[in-house]
Every structure is written in structure tokens, then in C-alpha cells.
Amino acid sequence: MTTTLVKMVSITKRFPGVTANSGINFELRPGEIHALLGENGAGKSTLMNILTGLYMPDEGEIYIRGARVKLTSPRDAIEAGIGMVHQHFRLVQTFSVAENVIMGSGDQGFFLNMQEVEDKLARFSGEYGINVMPGSKIWQLSVGEQQRVEIVKMLYRGTDIMILDEPTAVLTPQESRELFATLRRMADMGKGIIVISHKIQEVLENADRITVLRDGRYVDTFSGKDTDSRKLTMAMVDRDISYGQNISSKPKDDFILCLKGLTVLGDRGQKALKSLDLNLRKGEILGIAGVAGNGQKELAEVIAGLREEAAGEIEVRGERFTGRSARRMIDAGISLIPEDRLGTGLVGSLNILENSILKKYRSGDISTGWFISWKRVREYAHRLVEKFDVKTTGVEAPVRLLSGGNLQKLLLAREISNDPDVIVAVYPVRGLDVGAIEFVRNTLLRQRENGKGIILISEELEELFMLSDRVAVMHEGEIMGILDREEIDLERVGRMMAGEREEGSHERTAVR
Amino acid sequence: MSGLPLGRNRVITLEKRGGFSRGVALLVPVFSIVCAVIGGGLFLLAAGYDPVEIYLTMLSGVFGSAYGLSETVVKTIPLLLCGLAVSVAFRMQLWNIGAEGQLYMGAVAASWVALFHGEGSPVVVIALMLLAGAAAGALWGLIPAIPRALFKVNETITTLMLNYVAILFSDYLVYGPWKDPKGMNFPLSAVFPDSAILPHFGDTRIHLGLVFGLIAAVLLYIVLWHTKWGYEVRVIGESPVAARYAGMNIARNILLVMALSGGLAGIAGMAEVSGITQRLQPNLSSGYGYTAIIVAWLGRLNPFAIIGVSFLMAGLLVGGYNMQMSGLPAAIVSILQGAILFFILGGDILTKYRIRIKNTRGIEVAE
Numbered sequence: 073m074t075t076t077l078v079k080m081v082s083i084t085k086r087f088p089g090v091t092a093n094s095g096i097n098f099e100l101r102p103g104e105i106h107a108l109l110g111e112n113g114a115g116k117s118t119l120m121n122i123l124t125g126l127y128m129p130d131e132g133e134i135y136i137r138g139a140r141v142k143l144t145s146p147r148d149a150i151e152a153g154i155g156m157v158h159q160h161f162r163l164v165q166t167f168s169v170a171e172n173v174i175m176g177s178g179d180q181g182f183f184l185n186m187q188e189v190e191d192k193l194a195r196f197s198g199e200y201g202i203n204v205m206p207g208s209k210i211w212q213l214s215v216g217e218q219q220r221v222e223i224v225k226m227l228y229r230g231t232d233i234m235i236l237d238e239p240t241a242v243l244t245p246q247e248s249r250e251l252f253a254t255l256r257r258m259a260d261m262g263k264g265i266i267v268i269s270h271k272i273q274e275v276l277e278n279a280d281r282i283t284v285l286r287d288g289r290y291v292d293t294f295s296g297k298d299t300d301s302r303k304l305t306m307a308m309v310d311r312d313i314s315y316g317q318n319i320s321s322k323p324k325d326d327f328i329l330c331l332k333g334l335t336v337l338g339d340r341g342q343k344a345l346k347s348l349d350l351n352l353r354k355g356e357i358l359g360i361a362g363v364a365g366n367g368q369k370e371l372a373e374v375i376a377g378l379r380e381e382a383a384g385e386i387e388v389r390g391e392r393f394t395g396r397s398a399r400r401m402i403d404a405g406i407s408l409i410p411e412d413r414l415g416t417g418l419v420g421s422l423n424i425l426e427n428s429i430l431k432k433y434r435s436g437d438i439s440t441g442w443f444i445s446w447k448r449v450r451e452y453a454h455r456l457v458e459k460f461d462v463k464t465t466g467v468e469a470p471v472r473l474l475s476g477g478n479l480q481k482l483l484l485a486r487e488i489s490n491d492p493d494v495i496v497a498v499y500p501v502r503g504l505d506v507g508a509i510e511f512v513r514n515t516l517l518r519q520r521e522n523g524k525g526i527i528l529i530s531e532e533l534e535e536l537f538m539l540s541d542r543v544a545v546m547h548e549g550e551i552m553g554i555l556d557r558e559e560i561d562l563e564r565v566g567r568m569m570a571g572e573r574e575e576g577s578h579e580r581t582a583v584r
Numbered sequence: 585m586s587g588l589p590l591g592r593n594r595v596i597t598l599e600k601r602g603g604f605s606r607g608v609a610l611l612v613p614v615f616s617i618v619c620a621v622i623g624g625g626l627f628l629l630a631a632g633y634d635p636v637e638i639y640l641t642m643l644s645g646v647f648g649s650a651y652g653l654s655e656t657v658v659k660t661i662p663l664l665l666c667g668l669a670v671s672v673a674f675r676m677q678l679w680n681i682g683a684e685g686q687l688y689m690g691a692v693a694a695s696w697v698a699l700f701h702g703e704g705s706p707v708v709v710i711a712l713m714l715l716a717g718a719a720a721g722a723l724w725g726l727i728p729a730i731p732r733a734l735f736k737v738n739e740t741i742t743t744l745m746l747n748y749v750a751i752l753f754s755d756y757l758v759y760g761p762w763k764d765p766k767g768m769n770f771p772l773s774a775v776f777p778d779s780a781i782l783p784h785f786g787d788t789r790i791h792l793g794l795v796f797g798l799i800a801a802v803l804l805y806i807v808l809w810h811t812k813w814g815y816e817v818r819v820i821g822e823s824p825v826a827a828r829y830a831g832m833n834i835a836r837n838i839l840l841v842m843a844l845s846g847g848l849a850g851i852a853g854m855a856e857v858s859g860i861t862q863r864l865q866p867n868l869s870s871g872y873g874y875t876a877i878i879v880a881w882l883g884r885l886n887p888f889a890i891i892g893v894s895f896l897m898a899g900l901l902v903g904g905y906n907m908q909m910s911g912l913p914a915a916i917v918s919i920l921q922g923a924i925l926f927f928i929l930g931g932d933i934l935t936k937y938r939i940r941i942k943n944t945r946g947i948e949v950a951e
Binding site for chain 2: 410
């Protein structure tokens with residue numbers, strides 16, 4: 073038996089404007105669980121899409137079981153024994169488990185021999201301890217069970233290089249434990265398993281080796297036994313972080329937004345926020361650090377009135393605002409700069425005029441009675457475009473033709489000109505170029521000077537440390553700790569991001 | 585890579601076009617109509633008919649006589665009203681396939697006014713009929729809108745199913761309780777009193793419903809592009825996520841839009857009974873509610889374009905009758921109408937997409 077199943081050597085993949093992978097090395101041995109660790113956008117998925125034949129690398133070589141291969145299509149990868157469980161399962165909801173398993177495997181003739189398939193599935197459950205009911209329909213199964221079907225599908229095709237993309241993102245802790253037990257048994261049978269993850273703790277507990285990627289580059293490969301969460305955090309996030317300190321004014325003492333014991337359910341009914349306490353003051357930027365997917369999205373949505381509270385209270389300027397609609401929250405002066413500018417924040421097919429009044433169209437400045445005065449809208453939109461220097465071919469052009477930076481400028485212009493008291497900015501610089509990033513950050517700082525309260529959700533620690541008065545670290549829907557500007561320390565933040573709670577650095581509710 | 589396989593490593597795919605010039609946008613429909621005429625002509629030749637003669641019959645039937653032209657306008661009225669009805673719903677991504685049923689309910693309600701409260705001043709009676717027709721259509725549109733707004737029940741199926749309920753309900757009335765005792769047992773209601781009949785233009789069959797349709801188109805344009813509510817409808821149609829983010833109440837707008845949609849179709853039903861049949865009878869509509877779907881799409885959901893398209897579509901219907909009268913089998917007429925629609929819709933797709941042949945590695949080969 074060869075000692076490596078997969079060897080990827082200096083893989084480079086460029087997309088227009090970005091280099092997603094740059095000279096990445098990766099190696100998978102039979103019998104190991106190998107974690108691929110990195111933040112969003114670190115290049116994990118691109119690398120695995122290359123291994124599964126979805127993308128062709130621009131440079132670099134791939135060896136499977138020692139032989140150099142060229143994977144030009146997913147079919148090539150399947151034939152080479154490579155299989156992947158995507159985050160979004162590729163199952164036909166109305167088909168049975170057995171029907172899904174044989175789909176695309178190509179080993180059945182015109183007539184299906186379901187008995188044979190079921191026998192094979194029974195054998196897998198004996199060998200690997202994966203139980204699936206061949207006759208059940210997919211829609212009847214829980215998410216964890218559906219994931220098992222995906223794994224069985226790979227086993228049925230004889231896959232021995234298995235890739236799982238964020239497999240525990242959809243699972244409960246118990247299901248996650250079961251999953252890793254199964255993966256371990258499969259590894260013991262000589263299969264190689266790659267787990268894409270951004271959860272440090274999970275990776276430490278379960279992986280034999282851990283390869284860390286950052287910004288599309290290879291950082292290092294660690295042995296699971298000889299590393300710890302601190303080392304992994306340091307590898308995942310940028311080391312040289314500047315702690316910019318040129319903010320003069322102090323936040324005021326009065327709270328503008330208070331979250332008390334807030335519990336919120338996520339899209340799959342899991343608790344996305346668990347009894348969370350957080351206070352925001354006037355003239356403060358409160359940074360929210362944490363690996364994406366730990367409740368940040370739900371936090372922003374519940375404040376904006378887009379998601380219901382399961383328990384707890386929201387107070388705006390000391391007044392109870394629990395369970396209010398998005399419209400009431402807008403009227404209460406809360407502005408959300410959403411993660412996806414085009415789609416949520418702006419409507420791509422509508423023009424700048426129409427987008428500029430998305431939240432203002434009800435107000436008397438723009439409309440008289442039932443009617444919208446397009447003349448006034450035009451003046452208003454021109455003011456926004458001029459003041460925020462939005463580069464455009466004209467206010468009547470659909471906004472989807474604008475560049476990312478100009479979209480964000482238009483969005484910020486609209487939100488800020490509504491003069492909100494609270495601004496919740498979710499990944500506001502994601503995907504922007506340097507100039508636009510500068511512009512967004514300066515805009516937020518100016519709003520802080522104007523006495524607004526700003527919640528800044530970001531995945532860039534550098535940005536958070538530079539702009540925030542305080543940084544709260546989220547992990548699995550809870551605040552692990554809150555650090556004041558003077559206390560900010562990469563190692564402490566890193567530990568909290570990995571799920572270590574810091575007692576004593578929590579929200580001292582309203583007793584300042 | 586998705587697409588139609590074409591030999592080894594090649595696929596044909598449709599790709600969204602960016603903008604294109606106004607000239608092209610105008611040229612394409614003309615070109616598709618020419619293609620349709622040629623395609624249909626080849627088919628007629630193959631079936632052993634003289635295409636030139638057939639086309640001339642068709643044209644003269646529609647435009648060659650005052651009667652033909654007036655018949656075309658008569659058919660334009662329900663198509664226009666239903667086309668507008670369907671277009672508002674479509675604009676909000678509500679697939680209202682139920683204009684046919686909403687039309688029938690409007691006709692039934694208007695007939696009820698005419699038959700039981702029809703004596704009096706024509707202005708009052710007709711206004712009441714209009715209101716009743718619009719209300720009944722709106723109600724019929726609201727029924728599927730409620731489960732859609734609250735539980736996301738697919739409105740395509742519910743609106744379609746309610747068509748059968750409405751049509752059979754109307755049939756029940758004319759075969760049963762509303763059957764004219766003096767009607768020699770025909771399934772027809774009594775003739776409406778004069779005060780319940782829409783005025784006609786001159787001695788044609790064109791009735792006041794045309795004005796209803798034209799006013800509705802203008803009002804719809806104003807509502808959609810110049811009111812706050814119309815703005816909400818357009819935003820929700822383009823991006824429900826953004827609408828929710830902006831604090832718009834989507835459920836409420838689903839109810840309002842479906843009521844408006846049903847109401848417009850209901851007016852079409854009222855106009856048909858009050859202007860054309862002047863009594864309630866089976867087969868009131870020759871599928872206007874369904875043809876309206878094509879009308880709305882071809883008109884790109886634009887109220888003014890829908891006026892033009894419904895006139896053309898009416899011409900196609902009337903032309904079809906004429907060809908049948910000149911001895912062409914009904915089936916061939918239907919095939920010809922289908923072929924013409926096929927080419928027009930095809931041309932429509934080609935203005936939005938371009939066809940590309942790609943090899944499976946995504947590199948362009950030819951256009």
C-alpha cells in the first residue's frame with residue numbers, strides 16, 4: 073500500500089480579481105482524519121473543489137495513490153475514488169434512501185435490483201456502524217440521518233477518499249460525536265478522510281493532522297496530538313495586528329441598546345443565541361468577534377426585527393422593544409447594514425432612485441399621500457450619490473451594474489442619511505478593495521463621533537481591534553467575554569473564539 | 585456543466601444577455617412574427633393548403649371588415665382585463681392561474697345583480713354590477729391568497745383548482761335555480777333587463793367594457809409606478825428578502841395583490857355578461873383567463889404593452905374563426921395559432937438569452 077492517498081503540490085487557482093489558492097500543499101494518508109482548517113475565504117472549499125474535479129488548478133500537481141492525475145470533471149474524481157459530502161446535501165427529497173444511494177453510481181442496468189442494494193447497505197451498517205433504513209424517503213429523515221445517507225452513498229461507490237464540508241454545522245453535539253465515531257471507524261478500515269472546518273475545538277478533538285490555510289495560502293500542518301487551540305488560532309488569523317489608537321472621544325455612559333437574556337432560534341430551530349446579554353452605548357463601536365456561524369447573523373437579525381426572540385428582552389433607549397416588526401425597528405432608529413448588499417440591502421434590478429428610498433418611501437419628504445414624488449426622490453438620490461461619491465453611469469441604471477465598493481457606498485449613504493441611532497454593520501468590508509474598505513471604516517468612525525451606537529460584526533480581528541471601543545467574542549451563540557479597548561489581546565480573543573469562557577469580563581448589566 | 589449535450593464535450597447552453605439596444609428589442613418581435621408566418625405557411629403547404637390564400641382570409645377576417653375589426657376589439661376586452669389581472673399578480677411572483685375562475689365569479693355576481701335587482705336607473709345598476717363583479721373576483725382571488733400568505737401554500741395549484749369550482753358553480757346556477765322558465769329548458773338564465781346592459785359603440789358589439797379595460801391599464805400603471813403601495817409591490821416582486829429588510833409587510837401585500845388581480849378578472853366577467861351574452865350562460869369565456877397568462881408575459885407585465893398584445897391575441901382568435909368558416913379544419917387552425925405563439929415566445933427568449941455552444945470545460949467555442 074502506498075503511504076499517501078492524495079498529494080497536492082503547490083496548487084494555485086486564480087479567479088478574476090482574486091487568487092483563491094496560492095501554492096498550496098496538501099497530503100492525505102490512508103487511515104487518517106485530516107482537518108482542513110481556516111476562516112471563511114481562506115481557500116478551503118476551492119482546494120477541495122479542485123480535488124473533486126469541479127475546478128481545474130492553474131498551477132500545481134495532483135497525485136492519487138502515487139500516480140499523477142488530471143481531474144477534468146467530477147466524474148474523473150468519482151472514478152478516482154474521491155467523494156464529497158457538501159454542506160447542502162445532494163439528495164432527492166421524494167426518493168428513498170436506496171434510490172438516492174444508487175443514483176449516479178452507474179452500476180445498475182435497465183432494471184433496478186433493489187434487493188442487492190439493500191443487502192449492500194446492511195453490510196455497511198455492520199462494517200461501519202452506519203444505520204440507514206433503505207426504504208425511508210429522504211424528507212422523512214433528520215438532517216443527521218440525511219448526512220449518513222450521503223456518507224453511505226460514497227461508501228456504495230467505493231470511495232476511499234472522503235471529503236466532508238463543515239459536516240457538524242448542521243448537527244447537534246450528540247450527532248457530531250456519533251459522526252466522528254463513524255468517521256474514525258472508516259479511517260480504521262483504511263480510508264482517508266478530509267474534514268473541512270473552522271471549529272478549532274472540534275478539530276483538536278477529532279483530527280489526526282490539521283492543515284491550516286489563511287488567505288488562500290498554506291500555513292502549516294500540525295499533528296493533532298502536539299498542538300493546542302492557541303497555536304491553531306495564531307495560525308488561522310493574521311499575526312501582525314496593529315492596534316490603531318487614534319480615537320479621541322470616549323463613549324457616553326448612557327445605553328442606547330440593551331439585550332437582556334436574549335435567546336433566538338436559528339433557521340433549523342437550534343438555539344443560535346443562548347441567553348445573551350449585551351449593551352451598546354452612544355458613541356461606541358462594539359465589535360463582535362468570533363468565527364462566522366456562531367450566532368452573529370442571528371444577532372444582527374434579531375436587533376433589526378427580522379427574527380423573533382424566543383426569550384429575553386430588547387430595549388432601545390431604555391424602552392422595551394421586544395417582538396417588534398422590522399418596520400418598527402427602522403422607525404426606532406435602528407439600521408442594519410446587511411451581509412449581502414445585493415439581494416437584501418439593495419434590489420439589483422431596480423435603479424438607484426428606487427433603491428435610495430427603500431426605507432424612506434413612507435416618509436413625508438418623499439411622498440404625498442399615496443403618491444411618491446419622483447422629483448423629490450431624484451433630488452434626494454443625487455444628494456446621496458454626490459455626498460458619498462458613488463461612481464455610477466446615472467441614477468436610472470439598475471444597481472446591479474455597480475461595483476461592490478459603490479454598492480456599499482450607496483447602501484451606507486442611504487442608511488446613514490436616515491439618521492439612525494444604532495447601526496448594525498455585518499461584515500461591512502467583505503469583498504471590497506482597499507479604497508472602499510478605508511471609506512467604510514472612516515464612515516463608521518465618523519458616525520461614532522456623531523454619537524451613534526455601532527455594532528460591528530466582522531471576521532477580521534485587525535479591523536475589530538482598530539475600530540472598536542470594546543470587543544465581545546461570540547462562540548456558539550454565547551458571549552465568551554468582552555474586552556475593553558485597553559485590554560484587547562489577540563491571545564485572549566483567540567482563546568475565547570475557540571470556546572474558552574473568560575469569567576469576569578462579561579456585561580455588567582446597567583450598573584456602570 | 586448543464587445544457588443540452590451536443591456530441592463529445594460540447595453542450596448548448598442559454599446565457600443571460602446583458603443590455604441590448606432598443607432597436608434590437610423592437611426588431612426581434614417583428615422578426616419572430618415573420619418566422620411564425622413562414623413556419624406556419626410551410627406547415628399549411630405540407631397539409632395541402634395554399635398558405636397565401638389562408639393568410640389573406642385570416643387578415644381580411646380580422647382587419648378587412650368593420651365586423652371583423654369590431655369582433656377583434658370585443659375579444660380584446662376580456663383579454664386585456666384578465667391580462668392586467670394576471671400581470672399584477674405575476675409582478676409579485678404570485679402565479680395566479682385562476683383568472684378564468686375569477687372571471688366566472690365576477691360574471692355570476694354581476695348576473696345576480698342584473699337578474700334580481702336589475703330594474704332601475706342603468707347607471708346605478710351597472711355600477712352595482714361592476715362593484716359586485718369586482719368584489720366576487722377579488723374574493724375568489726383572496727381565497728387562495730390566504731393560505732399562501734399564512735402557510736406558503738402553492739397558489740398555482742389552488743388558483744387553478746378554484747377555476748373548476750367557479751365554472752361548475754356558474755353551470756349549476758344556469759342549469760338549476762337561475763334557469764329561465766321561458767327558455768325552453770336551455771341552460772340559460774333569463775335575459776338581463778335593458779338597464780343591466782352595457783352601452784355599445786354605435787351598432788357594433790363593442791361595449792363600454794373597453795373603456796373599463798383602458799382605464800384599468802392607466803390606473804394600474806399609475807399605481808405601480810407612482811404610489812407607495814405600487815413601489816412595495818415592485819420591491820417584493822424583485823426581492824422579497826430586501827422587502828422584509830425594508831420593513832414591508834409581505835403577507836398583507838399578497839392578500840391585496842391577489843384581491844386586485846381577482847377583482848380585475850371579475851370585471852372582465854361582468855363585462856362579458858353585461859356587454860356580450862346579456863345573460864348568464866355556460867362557456868362564457870373561451871379560455872380568456874388562460875390566454876391572459878400569455879398576454880401578460882408577452883406584454884412583459886407592462887400595462888400599456890398588454891393593451892397592444894391583447895389586441896394582437898384577439899386578432900389571432902378572430903382570424904382563427906374566419907379560417908374555420910372558410911373550411912379549414914379547426915385542428916389546423918389551432919396548430920397554426922400554436923405555431924405563431926411558439927415563434928413569438930421563442931423570439932422573446934432570444935432577446936433575453938443568447939445561445940452558446942461550449943465545450944464541457946467551459947471554454948467558449950461559438951455563438
